[in-house]
Amino acid sequence: TEQFSFSDHSHRRFNPLTRSWVLCSPHRAKRPWLGQVEEASVEKRPEYDPECYLCPGNKRATGAQNDNYASTYVFPNDYAAVHAEQPDCLSSTIAQVAAGNASSELFQVESTCGQCKVVCFSPRHDLTLPELELDAICEIVRTWQHIYTQLSADPTIQYVQIFENKGSMMGCSNPHPHGQVWALSEVPSEPRKEIESFKAFKAKSTSGGSDDTHSCLLCNYVKAEEENAAASETANRIIVQNNSFVALVPFWAVWPFETMIAAKSHVEDVTKLSAEQIRDLAAVLKELTCRYDNIFQCSFPYSMGLHQSPIAGHSDADYCHFHMHFYPPLLRSATVRKFLVGFEMMAEPQRDLTAEQAASRLRAQSTTHYKKQKL
Amino acid sequence: TEQFSFSDHSHRRFNPLTRSWVLCSPHRAKRPWLGQVEEASVEKRPEYDPECYLCPGNKRATGAQNDNYASTYVFPNDYAAVHAEQPDCLSSTIAQVAAGNASSELFQVESTCGQCKVVCFSPRHDLTLPELELDAICEIVRTWQHIYTQLSADPTIQYVQIFENKGSMMGCSNPHPHGQVWALSEVPSEPRKEIESFKAFKAKSTSGGSDDTHSCLLCNYVKAEEENAAASETANRIIVQNNSFVALVPFWAVWPFETMIAAKSHVEDVTKLSAEQIRDLAAVLKELTCRYDNIFQCSFPYSMGLHQSPIAGHSDADYCHFHMHFYPPLLRSATVRKFLVGFEMMAEPQRDLTAEQAASRLRAQSTTHYKKQKL
Ligand SMILES: O=P(O)(O)O[C@H]1O[C@H](CO)[C@@H](O)[C@H](O)[C@H]1O
Ligand SMILES: O=P(O)(O)O[C@H]1O[C@H](CO)[C@@H](O)[C@H](O)[C@H]1O
Numbered sequence: 102t103e104q105f106s107f108s109d110h111s112h113r114r115f116n117p118l119t120r121s122w123v124l125c126s127p128h129r130a131k132r133p134w135l136g137q138v139e140e141a142s143v144e145k146r147p148e149y150d151p152e153c154y155l156c157p158g159n160k161r162a163t164g165a166q167n168d169n170y171a172s173t174y175v176f177p178n179d180y181a182a183v184h185a186e187q188p189d190c191l192s193s194t195i196a197q198v199a200a201g202n203a204s205s206e207l208f209q210v211e212s213t214c215g216q217c218k219v220v221c222f223s224p225r226h227d228l229t230l231p232e233l234e235l236d237a238i239c240e241i242v243r244t245w246q247h248i249y250t251q252l253s254a255d256p257t258i259q260y261v262q263i264f265e266n267k268g269s270m271m272g273c274s275n276p277h278p279h280g281q282v283w284a285l286s287e288v289p290s291e292p293r294k295e296i297e298s299f300k301a302f303k304a305k306s307t308s309g310g311s312d313d314t315h316s317c318l319l320c321n322y323v324k325a326e327e328e329n330a331a332a333s334e335t336a337n338r339i340i341v342q343n344n345s346f347v348a349l350v351p352f353w354a355v356w357p358f359e360t361m362i363a364a365k366s367h368v369e370d371v372t373k374l375s376a377e378q379i380r381d382l383a384a385v386l387k388e389l390t391c392r393y394d395n396i397f398q399c400s401f402p403y404s405m406g407l408h409q410s411p412i413a414g415h416s417d418a419d420y421c422h423f424h425m426h427f428y429p430p431l432l433r434s435a436t437v438r439k440f441l442v443g444f445e446m447m448a449e450p451q452r453d454l455t456a457e458q459a460a461s462r463l464r465a466q467s468t469t470h471y472k473k474q475k476l
Numbered sequence: 477t478e479q480f481s482f483s484d485h486s487h488r489r490f491n492p493l494t495r496s497w498v499l500c501s502p503h504r505a506k507r508p509w510l511g512q513v514e515e516a517s518v519e520k521r522p523e524y525d526p527e528c529y530l531c532p533g534n535k536r537a538t539g540a541q542n543d544n545y546a547s548t549y550v551f552p553n554d555y556a557a558v559h560a561e562q563p564d565c566l567s568s569t570i571a572q573v574a575a576g577n578a579s580s581e582l583f584q585v586e587s588t589c590g591q592c593k594v595v596c597f598s599p600r601h602d603l604t605l606p607e608l609e610l611d612a613i614c615e616i617v618r619t620w621q622h623i624y625t626q627l628s629a630d631p632t633i634q635y636v637q638i639f640e641n642k643g644s645m646m647g648c649s650n651p652h653p654h655g656q657v658w659a660l661s662e663v664p665s666e667p668r669k670e671i672e673s674f675k676a677f678k679a680k681s682t683s684g685g686s687d688d689t690h691s692c693l694l695c696n697y698v699k700a701e702e703e704n705a706a707a708s709e710t711a712n713r714i715i716v717q718n719n720s721f722v723a724l725v726p727f728w729a730v731w732p733f734e735t736m737i738a739a740k741s742h743v744e745d746v747t748k749l750s751a752e753q754i755r756d757l758a759a760v761l762k763e764l765t766c767r768y769d770n771i772f773q774c775s776f777p778y779s780m781g782l783h784q785s786p787i788a789g790h791s792d793a794d795y796c797h798f799h800m801h802f803y804p805p806l807l808r809s810a811t812v813r814k815f816l817v818g819f820e821m822m823a824e825p826q827r828d829l830t831a832e833q834a835a836s837r838l839r840a841q842s843t844t845h846y847k848k849q850k851l
Contacts, residue, residue, distance in 0.1 A: 105563040105587060107573050112565055113662065115584035121665050124557065124588065132555035133537060136649030162508060180507030182499065182819070182826055188480040190487055198482050198832060199727070200704035200711040207697050208727055209490035212480060213499065264818040272815025274511030281818065287488065289824035290496050322582050329575035336575035352574070352583055406822030428821050440647025443639040443656065444557070446803050447781030449664035451557055457573060 107455055114456075116353035117302070117318060119294045123355050123450045130453040139270055139436045142400050146227040146276060155277035157224045172237065173244040174221040181217035182283060185257070214257055215285040220244060222278040229267070229278050229400055231391035231470050238383035241280075245407065246372045246379075252284045253372075253412040260288045260411050263371075268402025270430055270438060280405075288411050292421075295408060299420035319422035323347055323363050338460040341388045345374075345381035348389045350460040355450040357432045357439050358396065358459050360389060363424040370409035370423055392466040393429065403429035482830055489831075491728035492677070492693060494669045498730050498825045505828040514645055514811045517775050521602040521651060530652035532599045547612065548619040549596040556592035557658060560632070589632055590660040595619060597653040604642070604653050604775055606766035606845050613758035616655075620782065621747045621754075627659045628747075628787040635663045635786050638746075643777025645805055645813060655780075663786050667796075670783060674795040694797035698722055698738050713835040716763045720749075720756035723764045725835040730825040732807045732814050733771065733834050735764060738799040745784035745798055767841040768804065778804035 113122045154161045157169045163179040190212030199208035222230070223237050230238065249261050265280035266273040288296065299318050306316035326349055330337040339349045340360060348362045362385055368374060374382065393401035405428070410421040432439040432453065445451050454462075467474065488497045529536045532544045538554040565587030574583035597605070598612050605613065620638050627636050640655035641648040663671065674693050681691035701724055705712040714724045715735060723737045737760055743749060749757065768776035780803070785796040807814040807828065820826055829837075842849065 103563045105565045105569045107569070110562045110565070111558045111588045111590075113586050113588050117582050117584070124660075124664070126557040129555055129557055134649065136647055137644035180504055182501040182504055183486045187485045188478045190480045190485070194480045194482070197708070198711050198830075199700075200707040205700065207492050207693070207700060209492070211488050213486045213488050215486075260823075262819060262823040264822050266815075266818040269512035272511055272817040274509065283819050283823065285499075285823075289499070291821075291823050318582070325580065325582060332575040333572070336573050404818040404821050406818060408822070426822060440641075442647040443641040443779040443781060444637060444658050446666075446779050447639050447783070447801060448635075448637040448658065448660075448666050455573075 108458065113449075114353045116351070116355075117322075118298050119291070120298055121450075123353055123452060125452050125455055127453060127455050127458070134433060134437055136440070137438075139438060141435050142268055142270075142276075142402070144400065148225055148227050150226045150277070153226055153275065153277050155219070155221050155275055155279055156226050170221070170224055172223060172240045174224070175218055175244060175248060178217035178219050178281065183213055183215035183217060183285060185214060185216055185255075187212065187214060211287070213286055215283065216252065216255070216258070217284070218248065218282040220248070220263075220280045220282060222280065226277045229390070229394075231387055231394055232472070233278075233387070235380070235383050235387060238386055239379050242371070242374065242379045242382055245282075246374070248282055249370060249372050249409075249412075252282075255284075257286050258284045258412060259415055260285050260292060261409075262289065262292075262406065264404065264406035266404050268400065270402040271404050273402075288415075288417070292408055292411070296411075296417045296420055299422065300417070303420060317367050317420075317422050319363055319424060320367050323365055326352075334461075335457060337464075338456055340392065340460060340463045341385055343381045343384055345378040346385040348385050350456045350463070352456055354456045354459065355441070355452060356428045356430065357452065357454060358393065358401075358427075358429050358463065360427045360463070361424055362386070362389065362427075364422065368423040369418060369421050371407060373423070388468055389427070389463075391468055391470050392463050393427075395466040395471050396462065397431060397435040398471045399435035401429055401431065403427050483833065488824075489728045491726070491730075492697075493673050494666070495673055496825075498728055498827060500827050500830055502828065502830050502833070509808060509812055511815070512813075514813060516810050517643055517645075517651075517777070523600055523602050525601045525652070528601055528650065528652050530594070530596050530650055530654055531601050545596070545599055547598060547615045549599070550593055550619060550623060553592035553594050553656065558588055558590035558592060558660060560589060560591055560630075562587065562589060586662070588661055590658065591627065591630070591633070592659075593623065593657040595623070595638075595655045595657060597655065601652050604765070604769075606762055606769055607847070608653075608762070610755070610758050610762060613761055614754050617746070617749065617754045617757055621749070623657055624745065624747050624784075624787075627657075630659075632661050633659045633787060634790055635660050635667060636784075637664065637667075637781065639779065639781035641779050643775065645777040646779050648777075663790075663792070667783055667786070671786075671792045671795055674797065675792070678795060692742055692795075692797050694738055694799060695742050698740055701727075709836075710832060712839075713831055715767065715835060715838045716760055718756045718759055720753040721760045723760050725831045725838070727831055729831045729834065730816070730827060731803045731805065732827060732829060733768065733776075733802075733804045733838065735802045735838075736799055737761070737764065737802075739797065743798040744793060744796050746782060748798070763843055764802070764838075766843055766845050767838050768802075770841040770846050771837065772806060772810040773846045774810035776804055776806065778802050 111126045261284045302318040303316045330339045341348045409423045410418040430438040483502045486501045636659045677693040678691045705714045784798045785793040805813040
């Protein structure tokens, strides 16, 4: 009789961080694609673009002028989603939108404040993460540290979300390599879910009498994946690792080439990284994004973000384990993406290739960027 | 001093069905758009396309031939995400992907089976929902009933997810109007979340001593929105309603023009709809999708889906209240969409215009389809 096989048969996997399931249908990768094909991203950009509102010295839409910056450059988002100050949302105003039901549990609303910043990765208009020197990537990590520390001093801010949208396919409206920071007066939904999972895992582990180092969900997961990789090639989801960091395709990945970068030791937030850890993180970032670009020989689009503790003093600050998520949409080629639509929106995320297949594909890529390879 | 205003200031709203928050930044709609612009969808299609694998009498990729159908047409998905039968997923196979950690809570996996079907809405290659006659839409609803009843007879199936991806922007690979059905051996994540919310709401309400009709989350929500609409124009989120159904922009909408269609009385699943309710649902579907098309004078893309009870006999079958979700991506024009990317993926969904602004925009549209309007 036929045996169950993860690369042939449908199954669901569980994400213990968000406590949700993903449907895997590996055989489905074989179906022909007749749907939308994206425009290939423009490959050759100038080092400096006089029309770019992120390049050094240029004017932005709102009239402000950028410094003639030489490494990273941080400025307030001119179209911030949240503002540092605004009037309070009182029950009388809530009644405006919920009429007679202002107090009902069906019409819950709260005012929210914060700060939004833009982080240019370097003055160069044409260099994405994998093309930057290691030192320049270290500088980006130090800039994240600096922003986090600075925002921690603002008593109204609870969470600092650092992220990058790369490529027009991911809603990025300017090709000059940059990330964003949205700092908010509440812990937003996704980190909130993760915190609850970290807490529940710790509560369960410590009630069993284990010590502290064994009670962190991600410390445990990273250790298990190192063991898996050593034990069996078919269970190896690790792409790259060094002393301090590992990049892997999580067992429960949703996007075709989704990855997670996690600290090997228990680090709560980016400010806690030592000089050596910063360098190790930069090295993993460079190699992972280089392998991404090499899969389809294109500038690989993604949304990437840091997950870490709410700012110091928050009662949940101790539970978190610093990590980063990469969610790239491409599936078959530089122009054919995965759509997470109908079934995925209404019912459950669905993926075609397995996490192990994606990991092995990523491991097979060269660590020399395709633009630098002699053809 | 300035007053808080829902159309000027940032706030978060709570979705009691999925128990998650959405960040609303209404002032942000003012920012200029320099990002990706989609191709406008082709407007003029033939009534019959000899190349279309969904048109009557044509051959599909796998060689099967469609009937010469005259109303709706249902056939098995040639590239199904799940199959009716496959080998069992044993712990020995789990160990293949999780190496030594097969039993750990960090590596949870289960086998999944089911059936996937395609539902052509009509033989006409060129007619979308708003362009079909009311009778033809009634026939689609009756087809959903028939499929649900048929699948209920399969003891391995627990949930029937009926949905439509419309437009290439939503990953639809064939413009011939059609929907899909994915029926699964487990209740998937999104309906599972909703069931938990229905249950919790009922438990809370009945412990307060109220009677049964007051203990359903959606019965209560629909009633509250009818009251809100009557009480105040600024709190009116209803687009269209009749005796049995209402279409509204939910208070907690994420997508710019997201809507929900809900039964006014407590109906568990689509098979329970009477002839009058079927007609009323068809009328609401026709008017809502017509208003959608009129916003930007284009065939409005969306993913749409039915949420209802798991199949009869399931212990949670009684809690659910039949409703449909529409998630359309367009924001500013026929070619500029909202991207739910970086911040939204890492932290929390974010929207620009408020639910009330979207509702008022939809109410302002004509109920005559733009293609039929004299210009
Ligand atoms: O089945 P289709 O139409 O080929 O595919 C489409 O709908 C599916 C169900 O929502 C998605 O998984 C696919 O990514 C999408 O392209
Ligand atoms: O701020 P940007 O780059 O203009 O906008 C982009 O990122 C934001 C944060 O993820 C999203 O809300 C927008 O939809 C997206 O287009």
